Amino acid sequence: MKKFIGAFMTVILGLGIYAGTAGAYEYFDEPPFDKYLVSEGDTLSYIGERYSVDLDDLYRFNPHIEEEGLIAGSTINLVEDTESTERTTLSDSERDLLERLVQAEAKGENYEGKVAVAEVVFNRVDSSEFPDSVYGVIMEEGQFEPVTTGTINNSPDSEAVEAVQEALEGTNLVNSALFFWNPTTATSRWLEDKTVVTQIDNHEFLV
Structure with missing residues (x-):
């Protein structure tokens, strides 16, 4: 009787494992084929051939692969x-x-110093201590000297444009820094009490 029960449970467990595996298989193999679950021994060539995706495209869709390789699971x-x-x-x-x-x-x-300045603005937008929009942060009274002097009206060069885009895409050079200054050309007892997160070129970035 014990042998029969043991055999019966083996069949049930076997069916359960099979059903679970089939479920996972169906999840990744039913259209649309937008993702693939990597198994041990898989290669990009095999995956590309199976789903008719060019190898160069697979690298482009998954830029991390060149450094990390394929990882099962x-x-x-x-x-x-x-x-x-x-x-x-x-x-x-x-x-x-x-x-x-x-x-x-x-x-x-x-x-990098230009990207970092843009990051500080985005950090302020995310902070409860400052206005919650880029316009509000930049135009807040007494915060940025170019607003007061009028140099903010000068047209940006291509590097400034690219730097803003890179910061917008999530580059993180200054962590949570909310302030920056050039300590060799500016004086501020208030900023001297802040913690320096990093220095990029001539600017210190602080919290």
């Missing part, structure tokens, strides 16, 4: 992921205003 994209990764939505006028601020505040700084 992970998923890879079979189509391009078009979901936006931008950290906020900017109107055309806000983007232009931010590009002008970066141009004015970081003129003469290296490219």
Whole structure:
């Protein structure tokens, strides 16, 4: 009797395992074929041939693969992921205003320094201590000298434009820094009490 029960349970468990495996298989193998669950021994060539996806496209859809390789149990994209990764939505006028601020505040700084200035603005938008829009952050009274002096009205160069776009896409060079300054050309007892997160070119970035 015990042998019969044991055999019966083995059959039931076997069916359960089979059903679970089939469910996972159907999830990734029913149209649309947008993702693939990597199994041990899989290669990109095999996956590309199976789903009629060009090898170069697979690398483009999954840029992490070149560094990490295929990892069993992970998923890879079979189509391009078009979901936006931008950290906020900017109107055309806000983007232009931010590009002008970066141009004015970081003129003469290296490219990373320009990206970092834009990041500080986005960090302020995310902070409860500042207005919740790019326009509000930049135009807040007494915050940015170019607004007071009028240099924010100067047109941005191509590097400032690119820097804003990179910061918008989520680059993180300054962590949660909310302030920046050049300690060799500016004086501020208030900023001297802040914690330096990092220094990029001539600017210190602080919280």
